[in-house]
Each structure stands twice: as C-alpha cells, then as structure tokens.
Amino acid sequence: MKKSLVAAVALCAAAMAPMAAQADAYFKGKTVTLLVGFSPGGGTDQFARVVAEHLDDHIPGNPAIIVENMPGSGSILASNHYVTRVEPNGETLMVGTGQLLMRIMLGLQGSRAELGQYDPLMAGPVGRVTFAAADLGIEKPADIPAAADRLIHASAGIMASIDTLLGLKVLDTEIRAITGYEGKSETLLAFERGEANIDGQTMPNYTGKVQPMIDEGKAVPLFSQGFIDGKGKLVADPSVPDLPTVADVYRSLNDGADPEGPAWSAYMAMTGATVSLGRVLMVHEDAPDAAVEALEQGIASMLADPVFLKEIDASLNGYTPYAGEALEAAINATKAMSEDDKTWLQDFLARAYGARFE
Secondary structure (H helix, E strand, O other), X not given: OHHHHHHHHHHHHHHHHHHHHHHHHHOOOOEEEEEEOOOOOOHHHHHHHHHHHHHXXXXXXXOEEEEEEOOOHHHHHHHHHHHHHOOOOOOEEEEXXXXXXXXXXXXXXXXXXXXXXXXXXXXXXXXXXXXXEHHHOOOOHHHXXXXXXXXXXXXXXXXXXXXXXXXXXXXXXXXXXXXXXXXXXXXXXXXXXXXXXXXXXEXXXXXXXXXXXXXXXXXXXXXXXXXXXXXXXXEOOOOOOOOOEHHHHHHHHOOOOOOOOHHHHHXXXXXXXXXXXXXXXXXXXOOOHHHHHHHHHHHHHHXXXXXXXXXXXXXXXXXXXXXXXXXXXXXXXXXXXXXHHHHHHHHHHHHHHOOOEO
C-alpha cells in the first residue's frame, strides 16, 4: 500500500508538472493589457495603474503590463469590445466595477456581455459619498427632500450614479440627471463648473478632490453609501465614520423608523454588489487554463506583497483587495439579487431616468 501511495503521488506530480511549466512560461516575452472603461485619472484608472505597476513582478514569465483606456457609456463600450473583439487568450484583462456587473445583470440596453463571460480574479471594495453644492442651502441631510426640485446630477450613465439616485429615492427624492459624461472625473468637473449641483464619488476621489471643496465651503457632504456588515445591516463607511448613511438620514426624516419597501430592498442589494466589488480585475471565461493559473499565482503573490498593499491602499482608500473564496462569495451575492428587486429597479430606472433594458 505504501509503495502504491508513493507511486500515485509521483504519477500525480508528473501529470501536474507540464501544466505548471505551461503556466510558468505562458506570459514570458508577452504584454498584458489592462482595459479600463473610464478616462485616465478616475478611481478605476488609478486602481488599474497600481496593479499594472506591480503585477508584472509577480506573474510567472514577468510580462510587460500596460493600461488602455476606452471610456464610454459607463464602461459598456469597453466591456462590449472585450467580449466581442478581444481574443480570449488571457493577454487582455478587463478592469471593471460593481456598477458594470449590475448593468450586465439588469440587462441594460446596449450591453452585449453576460456575467458568465467574465472570470473575476481580484476585487477591491470601494465606498462612495454623495455631496451637494453649498449654495443649494442644504445645511443638513434632512434638508434634502425640500431641495429636490433644484437638484441636478451629472452622470456617466444611470448605473454609474445608481448609489446616489437610488439612495435619494429611499429618501423619497427624485432628481434630474444629465447623462453623456464619460466618467466620474468628468462628472466631478461638471459639478465644479456649476453644470450640476449634486454628485457622488468613490472614496479615493472624495478624499482627494471633494474634501478640499468641503473645506473651502463650496460643497456639503450628504451621506455615504455605507457598508453591509455580517448581520446584513447597513453601517457607516469606515473611511468616513462620522458621515450618516442613507438609513441614518431616513431615520432622521421618519421619527427614528427604519427604512423599508422596494427602494430600500433594491438599495441594499445594489450596495452589496457595488461596494464589495468596487473594482474588479477580470479575465475572459475562455482564457487558456495556463494563462488563468499564471494570473492567479501572480495575484496571490501580489496580494502578499507589502509594497503593493501600501500603494493600493491610496487607490482603495484603506480598503483591502481580495481574491479567492471571498471574491467568489461576493460574485455569488451579486447574482443572487431577487427577481422582485431586479424588476422594481428596472421599472424605477426606466420611469424616472429613461433607462432601457433588453
């Protein structure tokens, strides 16, 4: 029996050796492209560039890594290009967001991708904050509903603004959204130019670009998107623990009652997806096994690199990137959005903001 066991182990090792060798050699002398569906300078672009700077040192074969920006339609343009035009050889990776995955899952018109076409490799949580122009006269979040008829939001597509639009809907407030902007950097510029007076930004942009406006008295923070804890409750974002969540604002408007109803259910489902999967690095499902194995090895090694973790900390504003089983659980949670929540959200976005679905 002992000899048989040794022989079996040896046979298994021999069978695995060629695959390991293929993974080690697959990217040698090649260039890996990280495709970003937003303009340079935004949070997703920053995340991609930090990954590009470090991943080449960790992937077996040490390929060169470059970032390619293809902004448009809130990342739908890049996503469609990726699944229809890019060869699925593992040499091009898609850097997406939780909002992109929500677009695909809801069947937003124009998207030709399916969730099953993407194999997530790594993700990083990203919180968001909604803020308003100081000249609106909103001194506290409870003033929001009274200003509803004056609120104008610049959007890079409805799903790019879903945290702000749906959060306000929980507060019984619907606003006018102007679409057509390429990304969050452009919507922030629109806010600064006065084209819009309410906006939502991911935490890196908020702390780096919005906080100075708040300090100068030009903007007022309203609420954070919040995080869902292990008990399924919406809690304060650890990056801005003093900011109220939508639930906190709702209670202040409703004598302490907790939020409920379809808008709240959809908000919680959306938050679970978009916060946990704020940034997602993905490869095509049909990529060769050797490529995927090499990428997974490289990412696991990179996630253990203190230099990378220190630099990605600024891009993710202190949130920790992750992979493996935790990532699989987050993806499954996104796919598990109930049909009732999905239908309500589609109807709301279609009626209030003209969104169209396949």
